[in-house]
Amino acid sequence: MPVDAAELWIVDPICGSLNFVQGIPCFAISIALRSEGRIRAAVVYDPCHDELFEATTETSATVNGEKIGVQQLSEGTEAWSAAVVGTDWPRHGERRNRAKLIVGLMVDQVSECTLMGSPALGISSVAAGRLHAYWHLDLKIWDIAAAGLILERAGGVLTDTQGMTWLFSDGGYIASNGVIHGSALNCIQAVLRLEAGAHGG
Structure with a gap:
């Protein structure tokens, strides 16, 4: 591209x-x-x-x-425990296995984890206040481009799984209302660090 x-x-x-x-x-x-x-x-x-x-x-x-605008419920751990979070499965490989581990950890921390099947609608749903966050470990540029701007203009935050701003690259990303972004990032990074340690990375 x-x-x-x-x-x-x-x-x-x-x-x-x-x-x-x-x-x-x-x-x-x-x-x-x-x-x-x-x-x-x-x-x-x-x-x-x-x-x-x-x-x-x-x-x-x-x-x-x-x-439209993102929905804020509260602050800190209360916001995270009340959050409705969307995600989707990478199609195959190691990223799919990582996603399974992240969902297993996250589902015990938040109010609900739901599969969307459409990243553009997942991110747009955060912008509209229907979800509090949406993440995916294998997004493409065309998944993010339009919905990312809609999220930004609705007051939301989009970063990669390292907390860096999206710069027109594929990979793992988190969209959120901002308040729970750190909690979502910590949850995902915990699994990624654990896996890296298991492989001696």
Whole structure:
């Protein structure tokens, strides 16, 4: 993908293709415009619920024209224990096994862990205050590009699993309302550190 292009449209025609094939009503069309080194405009459309998530660098995040924002429940450990967190499985390999371990740890710490099947809708759901966080260990640029800007303009936070800002790369990422970001990051990093230690890394 020519990420160094002056202007670049980043499109995922069906984010949640397995859900689409199986007739599960959770998939989306994701479109983002990257210009001068950053995402400038973004839309995520959920055709099953006729919801259009939108944002630009100059405007707030909206759903069908109504302004949205991340949901804050409380602070600290209370916020984490009350959190509803979304995720999805990497397709195969070591990342899938890591995700299983993270879910096993996280499910005992939060109110609910739910599978989405569509990363773009998972991140957009955090932006709309329906989830408090969404994470995935194997996201692609087209999964993140549009939903990431929508999340940012809704007051949320997106980092990789090391807590670094997304810089147009694939990998593991966490989207959150901000308040619980550290807790989500700590939970994921605990498993990654444990695995690294087991392999002598």
